[in-house]
Amino acid sequence: MATYQEFIQQNEDRDGVRFSWNLWPSSRLEATRLVVPVSCLFTPLKERPDLPPVQYEPVLCSRANCKAVLNPLCQVDYRAKIWACNFCFQRNPFPPSYAGISDVNQPAELMPQFSTIEYIVQRGPPNPLIFLYVVDTCLEEEDLQALKESLQMSLSLLPPNALVGLITFGRMVQVHELSCEGIAKSYVFRGTKELSSKQIQEMLGLTNPSASGPQGRPAAPQDPAVTCRFLQPVHKVDMNLTDLLGELQRDPWPVPQGKRPLRSTGIALSIAVGLLEGTFPNTGARVMMFMGGPPTQGPGMVVGDELKTPIRSWHDITKDNARHLKKATKYYDALANRAAVNGHSIDIYACALDQTGLLEMKCLSNLTGGHIAMGDSFNTSLFKQTFQRVFSKDHNGEFRMAFGGTLEVSTSRELKVSGAIGPCVSLKAKGPCISENEVGVGGTTQWKICSLSPSTTLALYFEVVNQHNAPIPQGGRGAVQFVTQYQHSNTQRRIRVTTVARNWADAQSQIQHIESSFDQEASAVIMARLGVFRAESEEGPDVLRWLDRQLIRLFMFHLRRSPFLQVFNNSPDECSYYRHHFVRQDLTQSLIMIQPILYSYSFHGPPEPVLLDSGSILPDRILLMDTFFQLVIYHGETIAQWRKAGYQEQPEYENFKHLLVAPVDDAQEILQTRFPMPRYIDTEHGGSQARFLLSKVNPSQTHNNLYSWGQETGAPILTDDVSLQVFMDHLKKLAVSSAA
Amino acid sequence: MFVCVLSCFCVRVSRPPVCQPYSHGAMNLSGPHPSYPQQYGVQPSMQQMTNQMSGMQVGSGPLTSAGPGYAPPPSSEPPISAAYSAAAPPSYTQAPHPVSGAPSQPPPPSEPAAPQPYYDGPPPSQQQPFPSSAPPPSQPFPSSSPYSGPPPSSQPRAPAVSRQQSFPPGPPPPVQQTFPNSAPPPVSQALYSGPPPSSQPGPFPPTFASPAQYPAAQPPSQPGPPHFHSGPPPQCPMPPPSMSQQQANPLPPGPMQQPPQPGMQGGYPTQQNGAFGQPRGPQPGYAGPQYPGQQNYGAGPAPTPAPTQKRLDPDSIPSPQASELPAVQKFRHRIDPDAIPSPIQVIEDDRANKSSEPFTTGVKGQTPPLVTTNFQVKDQGNASPRFVRCTAYNIPCTADMAKQSQVPLAAVIKPLAMLPPDETRPYVVDHGEAGPIRCNRCKAYMCPYMQFIEGGRRFQCGFCSCVTDVPPHYFQHLDHTGKRVDCCDRPELSLGSYEFVATVDYCKNNKLPQPPSFIFFIDVSYNAVKSGMVNIVCQELKTLLDYLPRENPEADSVVRVGFVTYNKVLHFYNVKSSLAQPQMMVVSDVSDMFLPLLDGFLVNVNDSRVVIESLLDQIPEMFADTRETETVFGPVIQAGLEALKAADCAGKLFLFHSSLPIAEAPGKLKNREDKKLVGTDKEKSLIQPQSGFYSNLSKECVAQGCCVDLFLFPNQYVDVATLGVVPVSTGGSVYKYTYFQAEMDRERFLNDLRRDVQKPMGFDAVMRVRTSTGIRATDFFGSFFMSNTTDVELAGLDCDKTVTVEFRHDDKLSEDTGALMQCAVLYTSCSGQRRLRVHNMAVNCCSQLADLYRNCETDTIINFFSKYAYRSLLNTPTKTVRDTLVNQCAQILACYRKNCASPSSAGQLILPECMKLLPVYLNCVLKSDVLQPGADVSVDDRAYLRQLLSCMDVSESHVFFYPRLLPLVKLDGGSLPMAVRNSEERLSKGGVYLLETGLYLFLWVGANAQQELLSNIFGTPTFSQIDPNMTSLPELDNPFSQRLREIIDSFRSQRSRYMKLMVVKQEDKAELIFKHFLCEDKSASGGASYVDFLCHMHKEIRQLLS
DSSP, X not given: OOOHHHHHHHHHHHHOEEESBSEXXXXXXXXXXXXXXXXXXXXXXXXXXTOOOBSSXXXXXXXXXXXXXXXXXXXXXXTTTEEEOTTTOOEEEOOGGGTTOBTTBOOGGGSGGGSEEEEEEOOSSOOOOEEEEEEEOOSOHHHHHHHHHHHHHHHHHSOTTOEEEEEEESSEEEEEEOSOSSSEEEEEEETTOOOOHHHHHHHTTSSOHHHHTTSSOTTOTTOHHHHTTTSEEHHHHHHHHHHHHHHOOOOOSOOOTTBOOOOOHHHHHHHHHHHHHHHOTTSOEEEEEEESSOOOSSTTOOSOSBTTSOOOOHHHHHTTOOTTHHHHHHXXXXXXXXXXXXXXXXXXXXXXXXXXXXXHHHHHHHHHTOOEEEESOTTSHHHHHHHXXXXXXXXXXXXXXXEEEEEEEEEOXXXXXXXXXXXXXXXXXXXXXXXXXXXXXXXXSEEEEEEEOTTOOEEEEEEEOOOTTSOOOXXXXXXXXXXXXXXXXXXXXXXXXXXXXXXXXXXXXXXHHHHHTBOHHHHHHHHHHHHHHHHHHSOHHHHHHHHHHSOOOTHHHHHHHSTTTOOTTSOHHHHHXXXXXXXXXXXXXXXXXXXXXXXXXETTEEEEEOOSBGGGOOTTOEEEEEOSSEEEEEEOHHHHHHHHHTGGGSGGGHHHHHHHHHHHHHHHHHHHHOSSOOEEEEEETTOGGGHHHHTTSBOSSBTTTGGGSOSSSOOOBOOXXXXXXXXXXXXXXXXXXXXX | OBXXXXXXXXXXXXXXXXXXXXXXXXXXXXXXXXXXHHHHHOHHXXXXXXXXXXXXXXXXXXHHHHHHHTSHHHHHOSSBOXXXXXXXXXXXXXXXXXXXXXXXXXXXXXXXXXXXXXXXXXXXHHHTTOTTTSHHHHTTHHHHHHHTTXXXXXXXXXXXXXXXXXXXXXXXXXXXXXXXXXXXXXXXXXXXXXXXXHHSSTTHHHHHTXXXXXXXXXXXXXXXXXXXXXXXXXXXXXXXXXXHHHHHOOOOHXXXXXXXXXXXXXXXXXXXXXXXXXXXXXXXXXXXXXXXXXXXXXXXXXTTTOOOHHHIXXXXXXXXXXXXXXXXXXXXXXXXXXXXXXXXXXXXXXXXXXXXXXXXXXXXXXXXXXXXXXXXXXXXXXXXXXXXXXXXXXXXXXXHHHHHHOOOOXXXXXXXXXXXXXXXXXXXXXXXXXXXXXXXXXXXXXXXXXXXXGGGTEEEOTTTOOEEEOOGGGOXXXXXXXXXXXXXXXXXXXXXXXXXXXXXXXXXXXXXXXXXXXXXXXXXXXXXXXXXXXXXXXXXXXXXXXGOOOSSTTSOOOOEEEEEEXXXXXXXXXXXXXXXXXXXXXXXXXXXXXXXXXXXXXXXXXXXXXXXXXXXXXXXXXXXXXXXXXXXXXXXXXXXXXXXXXXXXXXXXXXXXXXXOOSSSTTOOXXXXXXXXXXXXXXXXXXXXXXXXXXXXXXXXXXXXXXXXXXXXXXXXXXXXHHTHHHHHTTOOEEEOXXXXXHHHHHHHHHHHHHHHHSOEEEEXXXXXXXXXXXXXXXXXXXXXXXXXXXXXXXXXXXXXXXXXEEEESSOOOTTTOEEEEEEEEEEOTTSOEEEEEEEEEEEEESSHHHHHHTBOXXXXXXXXXXXXXXXXXXXXXHHHHHHHHHHHHHHXXXXXXXXXXXXXXXXXXXXXXXXTHHHHHHHHXXXXXXXOOTTOOHHHHHHHHHHHTTOOHHXXXXXXXXXXXXXXXXXXXXXXXXXXXXXXXXOTTOEEEEEOSSEEEEEEOTTOXXXXXXXXXXXXXXGGOOTXXXXXXXXSSHHHHHHHHHHHHHXXXXXXXXXXXXXXXXXXXXXXXXXXXXXXXXXXXXXXXXXXXXXXXXXHHHHHO
């Protein structure tokens, strides 16, 4: 038998699922004792080039509150043409089209290797993809120019039949009509007045009955004649839109000395949401918002326009001094929920040197599956590449994005669903397998994921409800089925069904087995997500304490220090940004985020991973650190001197040149694939940017203990943080004492 | 000093019980008409009147007396006393003697000599008032002819004829006499004793009699009157017969002619005569035809009665021909319309007397020529009448006097009036950085009334007497008379009108103003597009934008422009010069208007020409297929206001709007037109704005200097009363083109628009009227807003806008110092300069009521009354307003009669010379669509006219109430044909007439018009081939056509609004509209005829006196 390691890997590759425990304790009591709940990381759209979708509808269990999909774990009576649902044990006849079924002529969904299978279904007319650009015009000329170019470029990346729309905002909000000839036409809204969705639609003339004249009510939302004014197929308007973007001016309203420009971000978003809500409800759509600063007026404002009042900091928040925080957060929450209900996702591309209000706006993306990208300027490759990568395509030439997804989870009786953590919202679907014990977004078995990418990963938490006194027979298996319906980027509706099962184990008798089935990496990420989720809603220290109380291994040391939980040295916006990405990336990426990876390049051997420790920082090494958000190439003191001296230019030191190039090449490789594009930092010993590295490494040597350690290695870190060593010591002590 | 003697029912009194209703007890009206108003309406009244009239004799009975009266006439006071004695009418007509003034003069009439004596009398008087002018006429009496160029001639002739027949001698002379008197202008009381005067033309002379005015004259006058009175009786006899006749002849015309003359004379003795003569003049014109015409109309019967002996005289005098005779006969029955004061006569006299010499403003208390007279003005220290006209140039010294007389004290001020090319516009004075020099206490600006003292180191304010130091830089030595040496070099020390350059202290926020902006708002809803309006506006704007107002004709205008279209949402346009295409920005959030763009909305025309033209080309296309029918209105103005606020400038909004704004938005209106309310106490609710929204909005507009001009193109009710609130409060204008059709109304609209865009105007203006101690400006009328009781705030003030100011006493005035008034208007010029325009006016104060009555201006009084009445409609039932007007006029006239006229019989109607037209004009006011709407007058029309009038100047209100009716006979030479009175009976079937109402031009074509005439005008000799829908005359190559078109053009150029030409064929349907403007006739809506009204007035006066 393969090792658990292999088993886990295999499962992940096939189903995109990683459980914290691969053997499940068979009773509630035992499960609780394990601390780390039965839970999994699930990547619904895990790329499966080897999995061709089947072109028919899935077969569902006929029980009304079950509706599980026929899967390889079901018992099938080929002769009677009956199958038994493995979740509710309902016996179902096969539909007529399965008449030819037999044990040698099985449909794909019954084959074990198709524990994950994808169906293409025909439901309603295909919906084109919709991209609605919401563009801040309160930018510096240079920034605006760069942004305009990026946007123009993006038009060429969109499929020709995709619908595009443009909303610009500054002091006012303008919704541009794209269909008009001659005069460029836009609808203008004042940036300070909150409007209901209905009002917005009325004002945009989307519900005008008189316009449709006597032919009854053709003003149905999908009526292209009505909607086309603002959302047009790319192939029809790309010239128009390119010109329009080219003519975009900076917001013309004068900004007095000592003031911020007035940005009506809140209204702009509400109009975008309202527009889509009215025209394309329940259709996948992407609102892409580009902003160059915080909202400064109207609902959703994050900071006033007085420059002398700085934007809120953690300090202000703790002191309850952030005036607009609650109101703005509430406002964006409501917007996010509206968008999510209609399956529209919202991306935020924020490029500014200061904070832009991501803290308040994060839920826009978090709830709708949108992206958040954060940079200093639109005129940086960071933004340009990231933005471009949104439109990256898979090997079939199709976008790596999907829309309007819903995830439904079914479990066998002994298991119930506690909740999910990820870029999703609850659909509030009632069902038999909902746990009363809510973790994350709970109380439902269905979640809406407005936008999905192949890496989008949810953490799902389960509760074992089997009572201690009702043991499960040996060899019993618990099953979980994930049904993901979504709109593929080629406008098809698809359903992906993943059904997995794990053995039950009696914790008393088989504790070792259970222990060995523990997936440390998955558990770390799952617990970290839980921590982040709580951090969002609770005070930082409380979460740390909670985390400390849970038993966690190594990763937790770094997690404690990570920006996900530790707000020190990070602005509220940055935290929101980091957390946003943390709760959606897959396991590997999440691990990198928790514990950055450090590679060492030296003449002493091939590149090797080294400990994330100050001890690893040596003069004759080049270090490459990947924190997911940053890629740092750090040249040790000696290397830096050599480089300065220009040895790499001399033919006799070609090997040095190679050494210098090696980490850069590796970094490029990472940069090519990573989304969002990490910040790329090339620094050296003593360089100011070296702080990115120094802040991450385990401070095993600090100015405090510098002399008690050997002098020969490492670089001291100026910090009062405890080192891993100290942390472990404490942890051990605590473990013992608490056990006592 | 005119005395119009309308003898009404004098003698008759006893006779016709009929009279009772009408007249004072005395009247003999035939009973049917009980109440005045009703009577008005009713034709019968006319008859009655005439009947009465017939009974009455205008003539001062005293033909005989006349002789002696000679003297008397003067005494009577030159004024035309129109005595309406009940009997009167006849008097006019009948009595040769009766000839009104006649009594006194009549006798003399016979003898030319008589006149002379008068002259003597008068001359002096004249001299006083108009030293220069007066004298000559008087003496020359004979020479007077020049004066009354026309009159004399006509008169003499006429008289000659008639008299010869009837009273050879009598009439003529009186005429002459009258002249002299008239010359003096003033007043007069005309005594027309009912009967006698009528008989003789002489009566007129008596008119002169106004003793009061001319001392010399007075004595005689006094005696005179009695005579007159006595006179009447004789006439009386005549009347009776007339009565019957009259009844027979409903139509006044026949008789009218004759009588009028007397009336006229009454007015201005001399002039009157002239006047009479003149009227005849015209008559002759018609004469031939007219008579017949008249006959046709009403006269039919009249002719028969033809010859009455006595009448003849008067009649004959006036009307040259035999035809008169018949008239006379008719006459008896009713008041002869020709015997009552004729506006035409007065106008012609004034023109004849005053247009030759420039009017100099240096003399205090001098009445300027009438608005209908062409004259030149020389500013010698008082503002030109083109800027300021007063109701009275001699103000009573005390409030009691003022109250007693009831003559309103008001000034009609047109601060930025355009001057004819031969007069210099006010000089601009710069007093340097410290700003204009002003009195320390009352803040009056430096003006000719400031008295420099202490060797020129200080000056004493003429208004408040406070002494202020002269700033060093302004110091100048005084000459031996105490005047500054540089007096003549400084406009502010020597002229009545001038401008100061205002300093930054006079600017809003202490910041020099930006040049103003013009924003065009074009309604693009279905109706607007369909009517062709949108297309026309866009086409026109392309060229019109090159003619934005500028101060330096060489330079480009600095006025910036912006464009918005709207239906129920607003579309703003970015026309920044750097754009290849204009950009449209739609604002649908009309509930909370804002300006969606800043940069590129208001642009310089030259910079953005290409973009603007592209926009104007595209607008009609873009909305060609619109199906949107709803519009908003409030948000449109709000948008303009926001734009001006954002640009931090003043400006003007041009709204081209089509329909009632019913779309959901602030300022949304309901259709509340309810004709059932007309005539009830709730009527005023139709005139009041629907809500307070627009008045609040206009407050904001005024604060920003945002003037709104509204062009309406309604197909139905649009609630002008409410939509007009903002324009009216911001100094803007409302133009209304009901049922606008591109082809028919294009010219009118475009000309209005062009003028409106181009006309010189000031922005963000504040006007303040300061007065010397003793009087105070208490009330203001016009298009403006007032946030306190003294400052008139005008967001915009153009060259056509007038503000009427009413003054009241708050103390005694002194005859020595007179009263001063200074009107200062602070405004931003179209080039963005802050200026102060100052108009100064000094008037005399008098302790004698006679001086007041001798120096007032009826046209201005009517202007004031109408504005006052129209405003009262807002809060008072229409009937009350009308009654109040009648009452006040009756009091004015009664006061005169009581205090200034020589005693005469109660049956005489005695009118002051200067006010002899008050009744006819007042009647026109009362009959106007606003105060007495006909069934076909919409609520909107009334509101429109009401608002229109509120800022009319005197000349506009004059023609508005008494349209100009020109017979198109001979159009050779540079002069216009003499107008005829506005009465149907003046029209000849064989003629063509041009009627100017100030808003429209009508070309009335008689059914029997000569073919040649028709060919000349229309290019077709056939009456039936004339197209009644034509809006402009064909350009034919004959002198007549050319001249006619010239006349039409010149008329149009005189008015602030383009007058649409309508061709009305006799007996066509459209004739009803035309007839509506014949304001001496009874109107379809129940308005009284002139004669009826005069009788009514007389009755009122008599009631007051008794």
